[in-house]
Amino acid sequence: MVLVLAIGDLHIPHRAADLPLKFKSMLVPGKIQHILCTGNLCIKEVHEYLKSLCPDLHITRGEYDEDARYPENKTLTIGQFKLGLCHGHQIVPWGDLDSLAMLQRQLDVDILVTGHTHQFKAYKHEGGVVINPGSATGAYSSITYDVNPSFVLMDIDGLRVVVYVYELIDGEVKVDKIDFKKTAATQSAH
Amino acid sequence: MPPVSALDQTPSSSAHESSTVVRFSSLRGVRWRIDLGVLPSSSSSIVDLRRVAADSRRRYANLRRRLIVDPHLSKDDINSDLVKDNPLSQSPDSIWSRYFRNAEVEKMLDQDLSRLYPDQESYFQTTTCQTMLRRILLLWCLIHPECGYRQGMHEQLAPLLYVLHVDLQYLSHVRGQYEDHFNDEFQGVSLPETDLSANYRFEKIMNRNIGTDGDNSSQGKTAKVRSLDELDPETKDIFFMSDAYGAEGELGVILSEKFMEHDAYCMFDILMNDAHGVVAMAEFFSPSPSIGSSTGLPPIIEAASAIYQLLATVDSSLHSHLVELGVEPQYFAMRWLRVLFGREFPLEDLLIMWDKIFSYPNNKNFPHQANELEFRCRILCSPRGAFILAMAVSVLLHLRSSLLATDFATACLQRLLNIPEDLNVKKLIEKAKSLQALALDLVFSSCSQGGTSRYNREGRRGHSLSYGSSPITPNQLSDSYWEEKWRSMYASEELKKGNSTTTTSSDKKKEAVARKFSLSRTGSVPCPMEIPNKNGGPSDEKTIVDSNTENDQSKYRCGIPSTSEVETESYFHGEQDDQNIKRKQSDVAGETCFSAENLSTMTSPLRMVNDHEYDSDESSATSSSLVVDSYDEINHVEEPCSYIIDKEGITKCISESGHGSGREETDAAPLKQQKPLAGRFQLFQKSNRGGCQGNLENGTAESKTSLLMQIVALFLFYKFNHPRCNSFSVHERMKDEDKDINVTLRTIGKSMFDKIQIIELALKKDQIPENSGNSRSNADDLGQQQIAAFAALDELQKISNLLSEM
Numbered sequence: 004m005v006l007v008l009a010i011g012d013l014h015i016p017h018r019a020a021d022l023p024l025k026f027k028s029m030l031v032p033g034k035i036q037h038i039l040c041t042g043n044l045c046i047k048e049v050h051e052y053l054k055s056l057c058p059d060l061h062i063t064r065g066e067y068d069e070d071a072r073y074p075e076n077k078t079l080t081i082g083q084f085k086l087g088l089c090h091g092h093q094i095v096p097w098g099d100l101d102s103l104a105m106l107q108r109q110l111d112v113d114i115l116v117t118g119h120t121h122q123f124k125a126y127k128h129e130g131g132v133v134i135n136p137g138s139a140t141g142a143y144s145s146i147t148y149d150v151n152p153s154f155v156l157m158d159i160d161g162l163r164v165v166v167y168v169y170e171l172i173d174g175e176v177k178v179d180k181i182d183f184k185k186t187a188a189t190q191s192a193h
Numbered sequence: 194m195p196p197v198s199a200l201d202q203t204p205s206s207s208a209h210e211s212s213t214v215v216r217f218s219s220l221r222g223v224r225w226r227i228d229l230g231v232l233p234s235s236s237s238s239i240v241d242l243r244r245v246a247a248d249s250r251r252r253y254a255n256l257r258r259r260l261i262v263d264p265h266l267s268k269d270d271i272n273s274d275l276v277k278d279n280p281l282s283q284s285p286d287s288i289w290s291r292y293f294r295n296a297e298v299e300k301m302l303d304q305d306l307s308r309l310y311p312d313q314e315s316y317f318q319t320t321t322c323q324t325m326l327r328r329i330l331l332l333w334c335l336i337h338p339e340c341g342y343r344q345g346m347h348e349q350l351a352p353l354l355y356v357l358h359v360d361l362q363y364l365s366h367v368r369g370q371y372e373d374h375f376n377d378e379f380q381g382v383s384l385p386e387t388d389l390s391a392n393y394r395f396e397k398i399m400n401r402n403i404g405t406d407g408d409n410s411s412q413g414k415t416a417k418v419r420s421l422d423e424l425d426p427e428t429k430d431i432f433f434m435s436d437a438y439g440a441e442g443e444l445g446v447i448l449s450e451k452f453m454e455h456d457a458y459c460m461f462d463i464l465m466n467d468a469h470g471v472v473a474m475a476e477f478f479s480p481s482p483s484i485g486s487s488t489g490l491p492p493i494i495e496a497a498s499a500i501y502q503l504l505a506t507v508d509s510s511l512h513s514h515l516v517e518l519g520v521e522p523q524y525f526a527m528r529w530l531r532v533l534f535g536r537e538f539p540l541e542d543l544l545i546m547w548d549k550i551f552s553y554p555n556n557k558n559f560p561h562q563a564n565e566l567e568f569r570c571r572i573l574c575s576p577r578g579a580f581i582l583a584m585a586v587s588v589l590l591h592l593r594s595s596l597l598a599t600d601f602a603t604a605c606l607q608r609l610l611n612i613p614e615d616l617n618v619k620k621l622i623e624k625a626k627s628l629q630a631l632a633l634d635l636v637f638s639s640c641s642q643g644g645t646s647r648y649n650r651e652g653r654r655g656h657s658l659s660y661g662s663s664p665i666t667p668n669q670l671s672d673s674y675w676e677e678k679w680r681s682m683y684a685s686e687e688l689k690k691g692n693s694t695t696t697t698s699s700d701k702k703k704e705a706v707a708r709k710f711s712l713s714r715t716g717s718v719p720c721p722m723e724i725p726n727k728n729g730g731p732s733d734e735k736t737i738v739d740s741n742t743e744n745d746q747s748k749y750r751c752g753i754p755s756t757s758e759v760e761t762e763s764y765f766h767g768e769q770d771d772q773n774i775k776r777k778q779s780d781v782a783g784e785t786c787f788s789a790e791n792l793s794t795m796t797s798p799l800r801m802v803n804d805h806e807y808d809s810d811e812s813s814a815t816s817s818s819l820v821v822d823s824y825d826e827i828n829h830v831e832e833p834c835s836y837i838i839d840k841e842g843i844t845k846c847i848s849e850s851g852h853g854s855g856r857e858e859t860d861a862a863p864l865k866q867q868k869p870l871a872g873r874f875q876l877f878q879k880s881n882r883g884g885c886q887g888n889l890e891n892g893t894a895e896s897k898t899s900l901l902m903q904i905v906a907l908f909l910f911y912k913f914n915h916p917r918c919n920s921f922s923v924h925e926r927m928k929d930e931d932k933d934i935n936v937t938l939r940t941i942g943k944s945m946f947d948k949i950q951i952i953e954l955a956l957k958k959d960q961i962p963e964n965s966g967n968s969r970s971n972a973d974d975l976g977q978q979q980i981a982a983f984a985a986l987d988e989l990q991k992i993s994n995l996l997s998e999m
Contacts, residue, residue, distance in 0.1 A: 004265075006280055029281040034293060067556055156280055167279050178275040 005081055006034055008057070009155040011041030011090070012138035015049050016069065019140035023152050025176050026139065032056050036157070037081060041136065042090035042116030043067050043157065065090040065119070078110050081176055082159045083185060087112030091119035091135070097146060103133050113185060114157070114164065120146060123153045125166055125181055129158035132183050134166065141171065219427060222360035222456070223434070223447060227352070228551035231459045232447075239433045243445030250455040253332075260335045261328065262295065264288045297341060298334055302327050305347045310540070316358060318352055318779075325454045329461060337466070343478040345531040349464065352535065352543060355690040364448045367431050441988055476527065477531045495525035500585045503635050507586060507628060511593050516603040525609040529585055537588070542618040546584065549622050553577040553629075576633060588612065589622050699822035803972060 008030075013019060021027075027107040035057045042065025044050055050070065054060050064073035067109035077088040087110040094102045107115040107128070114132045121144035137153035144150055152171040157164055166181040226232040231249060232242050263281070276282070280289045306326055310317040319325070329350060379959040433439055443451070465474045476492040501522045505512040515522075528536055533550065535543055553576040589596070595608050903987035 029283060031281075034280060150816070158265075158280060164263075165265075169279070169280075169281070176276060178279045180275055180279075 005036045005159045007037040007039060007081060007086070007157040008035045009039045009041070009116045009134060009136040009157060010053070011136075011154075011169075012043045012065070012121050012142060012144075013049055013192045014043055014045060014138070014142035017045060017067065017139065018142035022139055023091055023141070023171050025171060025174075026152065026154065029054055029169070029176070036134060037061070037079075039077075039086065039088050039116050041065065041088065041116060042073065043118070045069050049062045061088055062092050063088050066092050076106075076110060080111055083162050084114055084159055084164060085112040087115040089115070089117050089186045091117035097123070098124070098135070100128060100133065104128050104131075107131050107133060116155075120144065121149075122147045123155070123167070123168055123170065127154075127183060130186065132164070219363065220360050220431070220434075220448070221548070222357040225356055225547070225551055226460060229460055229463045230555075231456065231463055239430065240440045242434070242447055243440040246447050246452075246456070247441035247444040249459045250452050253455040253458050256332055256336065257328070260332055262288050262291045264292050283941035292465075295331060295335070298331055299327060301342060302330050302347065305344055309351055311346055316355060322354060324360075325354060325457065329354075329454060329458045332458065333461060333465070340478060345478065345528075347466070348532045348535045349474060350457065350461045352540065352547065353460045354453065355540070356544065357453045359452070359457055360448055361450050364431060364435055366805070367428060368435075371428060371432075474531070474533070477527075493527055493530060494523055494528055497522035498587075499582055499635065503582055503586045503632050504589055504627070506631065506635065508590060508593065511589065511597060514597055515605065518600070518605055520602045520605045520609075524606055528587065528610065529588075530581070533581070534584065534588075537612045538618065539614065539716065545618050546622060547626075550577060550580055550584070553580045572847075576629070579632035579635075580625060580629045581627040581634070582632040584621070586628055586632070590624065591616060591621060591769070737990050 013022070015021060022030075032055060036059065038053055038057045038060045040053060040060065040062040042063050044053075044062070045065070045067045046069055050060075050062070053062075061077050061079060062073045063077050064071070064075055075089065076103070077092060079086055079088075087107060089096065089106060089110075091097065091103070094106055094117070096102060103115060103117060106117075107167055114134065116134050116136065118135060120135060121138035121142060122135065124133070124135040126133040134155055134157075136155040138144065138150055139154045141150045141152035154169055156167040156169065158167065162185045164183045164185070166183065168179040168181070169180070170177045207755075213279075223232070227234060233245050264278070277284050277287045278289060279287075282289055284290060285877075306323050309326075312318075317326075326347060330342060330347060333346075334340070403808060431448070435449070437443050437446055439445055443449070446452070449456075477496070478493075479491060501512060501516070504515075538546065555577040556574050592608055592612065596605050599605055761774070
């Protein structure tokens with residue numbers, strides 16, 4: 004029963020001032036065990052805020068991040084799942100599923116989390132899952148219209164992962180749930 | 194635990210209850226369940242037992258289903274409101290919130306459970322047991338949110354689970370014995386061919402087992418046992434209880450491994466919160482007073498004080514010893530009662546003890562009225578509660594010798610919380626049984642309306658015991674004594690002040706008085722005069738003595754600290770201080786003091802001062818004791834002088850007190866002073882006389898001393914009786930006063946007289962560096978004495994004027 008938060012593309016302070024209040028009230032410390040941040044925070048204060056939510060914080064570098072020390076990709080293992088993290092601006096065309104699948108095979112992960120498009124997406128693809136948490140602040144994006152603030156919470160429990168999507172639509176928080184089950188004998192890199 | 198231990202239990206338990214035919218004597222779990230009320234009484238049939246068991250298990254299963262939440266189990270097809278039911282939801286009744294709350298409680302539980310019986314082989318540290326314990330406790334806490342989880346509950350639950358486990362082991366052992374019958378095989382029973390094999394199997398089993406349930410009949414049974422009827426009743430019972438095909442099927446299997454958790458929960462629930470009974474362990478954990486409590490104390494405090502009360506009736510010496518040391522009952526009783534002695538005894542002993550505790554019924558047992566009464570110790574108002582009380586007292590009695598041997602409260606507590614392992618539990622239980630009737634009486638007598646006053650008293654006493662009212666100090670008992678002393682001190686101060694001629698000394702006196710005021714305080718509001726006087730008295734004395742000492746360092750060589758108080762005390766009260774300190778309650782110990790030494794002449798007023806000093810300033814007493822030694826030296830060297838000095842001091846004291854009384858006028862003061870002073874001064878008078886006779890070398894001085902004393906005494910007496918009389922008549926009165934019955938004033942006068950003498954002597958010493966005033970020319974002495982006397986008289990006159998104004 005591990006709760007993993009996937010969040011990114013906040014673009015604070017350039018394109019957005021802060022997280023939406025309703026999101027902020029939901030994100031309380033103590034419940035979440037890991038945070039995967041796709042990038043583009045952009046400043047240190049946001050980094051510290053996320054750190055306060057959970058001490059186990061993983062960030063990859065987005066193109067507007069002011070801290071240059073974040074890695075390009077990151078992988079980690081939680082429970083039975085291998086997770087991969089990348090901002091996604093490196094993968095061209097941006098948001099293309101096949102290209103992302105290439106990265107997934109490259110990193111050899113079950114769950115790949117990327118961002119940059121500011122649009123929530125969750126694909127089941129070749130035995131793995133590709134998740135895009137969108138932009139938590141709803142920041143402007145040149146490739147997406149009508150960006151809604153969104154983020155993703157994954158509940159990893161054994162071989163099953165439940166993905167909760169939180170979106171702020173018209174001022175209300177909407178929650179959606181997607182179930183993914185990992186097959187017991189998963190071969191990597193098909 | 195190997196089955197052998199189960200075997201060990203059986204003979205002991207059956208022997209223990211050989212007097213009564215107890216069913217299921219070998220199955221502790223069943224017996225406890227019956228005793229606690231989970232299962233119906235043992236006289237009911239197996240079928241009933243099974244039904245009740247099944248019901249209780251169903252209840253528990255429902256509870257579990259309802260309260261233990263696993264968010265993952267929520268069905269996908271259920272139309273759950275995701276906005277509410279997501280993990281980050283803030284809504285308090287979402288599944289996830291409940292889940293997180295439960296997780297918090299479980300975390301707390303785990304802390305305690307991990308430390309439960311942490312031995313290597315302990316059953317309690319196995320995962321299954323821990324999971325079950327955790328779940329049971331979690332559920333109980335969820336159902337009883339007002340109580341929550343308290344440390345200690347896990348220790349109460351653990352043995353309950355354990356006995357069920359032991360029962361199951363025993364069952365498997367018996368199964369092993371009678372494989373034939375317990376086997377669930379539906380193969381044909383008695384085919385001739387298989388007979389032999391069955392017989393052979395039986396024989397093998399028989400040979401394997403050394404001791405069985407104590408019934409030798411099974412030994413005698415050869416291979417012919419086929420039907421259940423041939424089994425002994427006990428084994429038969431066991432069979433029926435474990436039969437999966439009996440009433441209620443699997444759910445009714447009484448000795449069931451699957452439902453261990455359910456059964457343990459039921460036992461725990463009843464133990465903690467018995468709706469029909471009285472002793473509810475949950476109350477021991479609650480910090481607030483129970484409803485209907487007359488004392489308003491938390492139940493554990495009430496119970497603890499009840500223990501002490503029972504102990505007081507049974508063994509008052511131990512009780513008083515513990516109370517004196519300040520060992521509050523709840524220090525150890527809290528742990529004893531909250532876990533029902535679970536922490537004090539090893540597990541096996543504990544099980545035996547709990548056997549006995551549970552065997553007592555738990556219902557209210559009122560011989561009289563049936564209406565609600567106020568209970569002082571409501572929680573223990575039942576035979577079971579009384580037995581628990583008795584058990585606690587019997588443990589206390591067992592530790593009696595080691596408790597009485599120590600004089601430290603911490604050592605006592607250590608002993609009480611670390612009971613030695615070698616005790617014989619059976620003996621303790623026997624003792625407790627004998628005390629139980631007494632305990633029952635105690636608990637109920639205090640509860641009955643007839644004993645209202647008694648229980649009020651007891652309640653208060655219990656209250657005071659619980660709340661640590663300090664053991665009765667001698668001070669408390671001798672309040673009046675001290676008051677008297679203070680009054681006498683006051684009087685002596687008056688006299689002292691009246692006689693003092695030295696302005697500096699008077700200033701010092703005032704300062705000392707002021708100091709004394711701040712130091713000691715009496716509760717006697719109506720006599721404010723006494724307070725300052727008491728304060729001022731000894732200080733005044735001291736100041737005077739100080740002045741004396743300044744004059745003659747050689748005489749007063751004392752290693753005393755510069756505080757005048759100390760010096761004065763040391764001079765006058767040293768020995769008496771020690772004596773007085775130790776014998777506060779004793780009557781005016783003038784006699785003893787007097788007999789002591791020359792100093793004893795100064796005993797009574799000194800003692801007043803002493804006592805007062807002791808009251809207000811213990812350090813001074815010690816310092817005075819220090820001074821005593823030095824003073825002893827002086828004493829021996831210059832007996833008459835010291836004697837005179839004493840008298841001077843006293844006189845001064847008296848004069849000062851006279852001053853003090855003059856300053857702060859209260860009508861009551863003189864009157865009050867009279868009585869206490871009477872005794873003191875009388876003794877003082879005697880001592881003076883005795884001292885004079887015994888010790889003085891100078892007859893003249895002696896006579897003069899006595900004369901002066903009498904003057905003073907008479908004057909005092911005169912003053913108190915006739916405030917308006919002219920002081921000049923003192924001389925005349927002297928003779929009259931001798932016959933006067935008012936000893937008080939006489940003594941007062943004597944003290945004044947003494948002080949006058951002191952002043953005189955001081956003056957003398959000023960003039961003559963040598964000590965012995967004995968060699969003074971009579972004329973000189975007389976002259977000086979007269980001067981001093983007149984001075985004293987002047988002061989006394991002032992006092993009288995003031996008194997007359999009162």
